[in-house]
Amino acid sequence: MYERIKMLIDEHNIPSPDIVELPYHALIGFVAQNQGVSYLPSIMVEKINYKSVVFLPLQGTPLKREMYLYANDENTLKKLKRQFNY
Numbered sequence: 001m002y003e004r005i006k007m008l009i010d011e012h013n014i015p016s017p018d019i020v021e022l023p024y025h026a027l028i029g030f031v032a033q034n035q036g037v038s039y040l041p042s043i044m045v046e047k048i049n050y051k052s053v054v055f056l057p058l059q060g061t062p063l064k065r066e067m068y069l070y071a072n073d074e075n076t077l078k079k080l081k082r083q084f085n086y
Helices: 002-011 024-032 074-083
Strands: none
Touching: none
């Protein structure tokens, strides 16, 4: 995501800000203190209401990410994979 955002900033001639990577919950507080902007997954935004932070859904965004299934053992992973038709 960092590389794609950096490329978009450069493409649109936006002055490049410092980019900081933080856990999602820390990002909200960071933005609330007027320390930057961030992107968050919709599942997280739908469940929170944070004073002075406005969440705007991104429509037709070029930002995409792949998700991976993880399990601590092979047996659990096999069971989960069947549920995802993989």
